[in-house]
Amino acid sequence: MNHSGLSGYPRCKCRARPRFLNGYNPSVADFLMEMMRILLRPLHRWVWLDAARRARKLLCFAETEADGGRHLVRAAEVTPDPLLRRLFLFHARDEQRHAELFRRRGAALLHALSAPPRCGYRADWLAPGERGLDDLRIEELEDGALLAFLHLSEKSAATDFASYRDVLQRDPPTRAVFEEVLRDEAYHMNYTLSQLVRVSAQRHRLLLWRARLSRLWKGYLRVAIALAGVISGLVLTILYFTLLVPFALLAKRLAWREPTGWLPVSSERNASLDRQY
Amino acid sequence: MKILGISAHYHDSAAALVIDGVPVAAVQEERLSRRKNDAAFPLLSIEWCLDHAGIEAGALDAVVFYERPMLKFDRILTCALRAFPRSWRAFPKAMKNSLGEKVWVRGVISSYLGVPARKVLFTEHHQSHAAAAFLTAPTPRAAILTTDGVGEWATLSIGLGARRPDGAASITLLREVRFPHSLGMLYSTFTAYLGFAVNEGEYKVMGLASYGRPTLVNEVRRLIRRTADGAFALELDYFEFHTTAQRSYSSRFIDLFGPPRSPYEPIDLQTAEGRRFADCAASVQFVLEDTLLGIARALRQETGLPDLCMGGGVALNGVANARILAESGFERLFVPPAPGDAGCALGAALYADRIHFDNPDREVPDHPFWGPAVDGSALAQLAHEDRQVCDELDDSELIDRTADDLIAGRVVGWMDGALEFGPRALGHRSILAAPHAAEMRDRLNRDIKYREEFRPFAPAVPIEAADRYFELPPGGARLARFMSGVFPVRPEWRTRLAAITHTDGTARLQTVEQSMAPRLHALLESYGRRSGIPVLLNTSFNLAGEPIVNRAVEGYSTFRRSGIDVLVAGRTRVVKRASSAMQQEKIACSRSVAR
Numbered sequence: 124m125n126h127s128g129l130s131g132y133p134r135c136k137c138r139a140r141p142r143f144l145n146g147y148n149p150s151v152a153d154f155l156m157e158m159m160r161i162l163l164r165p166l167h168r169w170v171w172l173d174a175a176r177r178a179r180k181l182l183c184f185a186e187t188e189a190d191g192g193r194h195l196v197r198a199a200e201v202t203p204d205p206l207l208r209r210l211f212l213f214h215a216r217d218e219q220r221h222a223e224l225f226r227r228r229g230a231a232l233l234h235a236l237s238a239p240p241r242c243g244y245r246a247d248w249l250a251p252g253e254r255g256l257d258d259l260r261i262e263e264l265e266d267g268a269l270l271a272f273l274h275l276s277e278k279s280a281a282t283d284f285a286s287y288r289d290v291l292q293r294d295p296p297t298r299a300v301f302e303e304v305l306r307d308e309a310y311h312m313n314y315t316l317s318q319l320v321r322v323s324a325q326r327h328r329l330l331l332w333r334a335r336l337s338r339l340w341k342g343y344l345r346v347a348i349a350l351a352g353v354i355s356g357l358v359l360t361i362l363y364f365t366l367l368v369p370f371a372l373l374a375k376r377l378a379w380r381e382p383t384g385w386l387p388v389s390s391e392r393n394a395s396l397d398r399q400y
Numbered sequence: 401m402k403i404l405g406i407s408a409h410y411h412d413s414a415a416a417l418v419i420d421g422v423p424v425a426a427v428q429e430e431r432l433s434r435r436k437n438d439a440a441f442p443l444l445s446i447e448w449c450l451d452h453a454g455i456e457a458g459a460l461d462a463v464v465f466y467e468r469p470m471l472k473f474d475r476i477l478t479c480a481l482r483a484f485p486r487s488w489r490a491f492p493k494a495m496k497n498s499l500g501e502k503v504w505v506r507g508v509i510s511s512y513l514g515v516p517a518r519k520v521l522f523t524e525h526h527q528s529h530a531a532a533a534f535l536t537a538p539t540p541r542a543a544i545l546t547t548d549g550v551g552e553w554a555t556l557s558i559g560l561g562a563r564r565p566d567g568a569a570s571i572t573l574l575r576e577v578r579f580p581h582s583l584g585m586l587y588s589t590f591t592a593y594l595g596f597a598v599n600e601g602e603y604k605v606m607g608l609a610s611y612g613r614p615t616l617v618n619e620v621r622r623l624i625r626r627t628a629d630g631a632f633a634l635e636l637d638y639f640e641f642h643t644t645a646q647r648s649y650s651s652r653f654i655d656l657f658g659p660p661r662s663p664y665e666p667i668d669l670q671t672a673e674g675r676r677f678a679d680c681a682a683s684v685q686f687v688l689e690d691t692l693l694g695i696a697r698a699l700r701q702e703t704g705l706p707d708l709c710m711g712g713g714v715a716l717n718g719v720a721n722a723r724i725l726a727e728s729g730f731e732r733l734f735v736p737p738a739p740g741d742a743g744c745a746l747g748a749a750l751y752a753d754r755i756h757f758d759n760p761d762r763e764v765p766d767h768p769f770w771g772p773a774v775d776g777s778a779l780a781q782l783a784h785e786d787r788q789v790c791d792e793l794d795d796s797e798l799i800d801r802t803a804d805d806l807i808a809g810r811v812v813g814w815m816d817g818a819l820e821f822g823p824r825a826l827g828h829r830s831i832l833a834a835p836h837a838a839e840m841r842d843r844l845n846r847d848i849k850y851r852e853e854f855r856p857f858a859p860a861v862p863i864e865a866a867d868r869y870f871e872l873p874p875g876g877a878r879l880a881r882f883m884s885g886v887f888p889v890r891p892e893w894r895t896r897l898a899a900i901t902h903t904d905g906t907a908r909l910q911t912v913e914q915s916m917a918p919r920l921h922a923l924l925e926s927y928g929r930r931s932g933i934p935v936l937l938n939t940s941f942n943l944a945g946e947p948i949v950n951r952a953v954e955g956y957s958t959f960r961r962s963g964i965d966v967l968v969a970g971r972t973r974v975v976k977r978a979s980s981a982m983q984q985e986k987i988a989c990s991r992s993v994a995r
Contacts, residue, residue: 197434208782356492363488383627386575388559399468
């Protein structure tokens with residue numbers, strides 16, 4: 124393996140204990156993460172084996188990175204702190220660059236496929252990208268809370284990306300993309316933590332814990348919403364094939380009779396604004 | 401009377417406030433939330449409109465939603481039933497989508513704003529488009545043509561608008577074409593087929609069309625036939641937008657036109673494949689123009705009126721608009737600055753005021769600047785904090801310095817006064833540049849807008865000088881007021897206006913009247929005195945995937961992240977430091993992090 128460390132950060136950053144990790148005990152959480160990563164490696168290998176899925180996932184990552192970049196631009200626009208503004212703008216540029224790297228590599232993989240891929244399973248549950256900023260309300264967060272959130276998001280993404288890089292030995296160009304992204308992620312973790320300590324010297328640990336709980340809550344919400352989506356989709360599909368059949372037949376018969384071309388607009392429709400229909 | 405208009409939930413949410421018959425504020429939600437094409441309920445826009453007018457929601461006499469949600473739901477449900485069983489995948493999604501918030505609009509508005517439910521009114525989607533087009537146009541009587549993807553059921557409507565001498569106004573919709581037969585959906589289907597995002601990439605299809613030849617017109621005409629009564633109908637076997645949520649076109653469509661373009665593959669016009677896509681774009685553009693033209697000609701003959709007001713998203717197609725003006729027989733064509741769904745917020749409010757409450761018609765100021773004003777001092781503060789080169793100048797000096805910058809080949813971010821309402825930057829949130837060299841176009845596409853090479857840039861020209869550089873038909877200057885028409889650049893100027901001349905020798909120009917945008921007008925004149933040509937390249941002040949900037953801080957962040965050289969907001973001018981200084985700044989930031 125070409126990386127060491129607790130969460131799969133690139134070797135260059137992790138050999139010497141990073142300064143940003145000073146101040147909190149990594150042992151239990153990071154040990155568990157590392158164990159999880161090792162256990163999930165066969166799964167990741169399977170997910171990334173298929174070139175079409177790999178391409179689609181990279182293109183999806185590109186969109187997420189671009190979105191993250193836009194969130195960071197927004198963060199730069201709302202912060203009253205000039206240094207943070209500059210850092211967020213640099214960070215946003217990095218995210219845009221990552222988006223471009225992922226997009227180019229994904230497009231190249233797609234291009235190399237002999238047949239256009241069908242809409243297959245992307246396995247986002249098993250191998251998510253960076254998604255920590257997707258439901259972030261930048262305007263409502265103070266700088267400290269945002270930095271804590273960013274720090275954890277970057278860390279989580281770095282862990283995931285390191286896992287993906289490790290199972291991509293057979294695809295050096297894609298692996299190189301993850302290598303490059305990981306280098307930046309390490310810097311992003313570094314600056315978000317050091318700035319968090321600067322802007323909230325007394326409360327930075329509390330903010331980090333709050334951000335962890337918030338991520339946990341959002342994770343739960345994601346699962347709950349997905350589950351609710353599956354259940355409601357199932358119920359509606361059952362309704363569709365049972366209750367709606369006679370109405371569907373009726374609608375089809377009426378559709379046959381419906382004239383094409385101009386239809387007059389009744390004067391009644393021009394009159395009332397009280398109706399919703 | 402205080403009336404709030406709202407459009408929301410599909411794309412381009414917006415709010416507009418009309419007080420005593422005159423608009424006082426209108427803004428798209430995306431400009432405030434900073435999410436491109438934000439479709440969410442426009443709380444920020446509503447809040448801003450009310451704040452701007454200094455009133456509370458309780459003081460509103462009515463809140464008007466721009467379409468009838470239950471009628472729309474009726475269409476969605478009916479289409480799902482008609483497509484049974486092919487719609488089985490789309491049905492759960494459509495129901496979840498509609499039943500969440502979209503059909504409960506009266507309750508949603510009432511609870512968000514705290515107004516009684518009886519004050520919440522609904523116009524029809526195409527009534528809102530018609531009102532936005534006619535009630536904002538300076539004409540006593542006009543034919544009305546609205547066309548878009550789909551509203552509730554209607555996809556295209558024609559009607560009449562009149563202002564009577566006693567002050568009453570009327571809008572009468574006469575006939576309509578109903579979903580799934582839709583010119584907007586036809587164009588959007590090709591937008592998707594050509595690998596662009598629907599509701600966003602239609603401009604690209606229009607730009608790409610100029611590079612192709614309409615060699616596939618017969619094939620496109622197999623998709624759409626003219627009905628005996630002069631309307632049209634789509635051959636639905638070629639489409640899937642009305643049955644599934646996965647894609648807009650069917651396998652038969654692919655058999656006819658070939659494989660679709662991957663969104664991730666660049667269009668290379670040197671290859672046969674690239675030319676095929678350009679030909680597809682040219683062909684659908686041609687058929688769209690022909691169909692609209694046929695309908696407009698018939699409308700002109702039927703009404704005998706000299707003026708036509710157009711609304712709906714399809715009215716953003718400047719090439720089609722110019723052909724209608726030149727060939728339909730109408731003498732004047734009015735397209736509002738926001739003909740799409742955002743403009744429906746204003747249309748709905750005006751419709752309620754004039755038609756529902758029967759208030760006397762009042763002249764609507766003929767400009768698009770209804771949004772928040774920019775604060776130059778905010779830019780100055782940001783620039784000082786970041787140790788940028790910043791000047792605060794009086795108006796004439798600022799105009800002269802900016803003209804000097806443009807002459808020197810610098811790209812200028814220009815923020816002036818109130819934000820535009822609608823998708824075009826009309827001189828208040830614009831990126832301006834010298835229009836002479838093709839290299840400038842390439843630089844803007846590559847370093848600033850980050851977009852495809854084939855996309856053209858628009859020029860701005862003082863209305864007095866427009867005819868000298870552009871071939872404007874009668875009524876053309878009016879159509880170009882809000883950049884709604886594409887007209888030929890005079891051949892003798894094309895090489896000297898290479899950055900804004902499209903491959904087919906045309907440009908989507910803006911004619912600038914001093915009374916509408918005095919500072920931009922002064923800048924154009926000042927630039928003209930220096931260069932001999934009072935024309936500037938004018939493109940919207942945003943980067944790819946982002947909405948047009950609103951406040952100074954958003955202009956500033958765009959300026960920092962792109963190749964814009966100079967930023968002007970109000971009377972503040974900021975010049976970008978050299979790249980070495982930026983590099984040093986990054987190093988300094990890194991050091992401060994490491995410390």
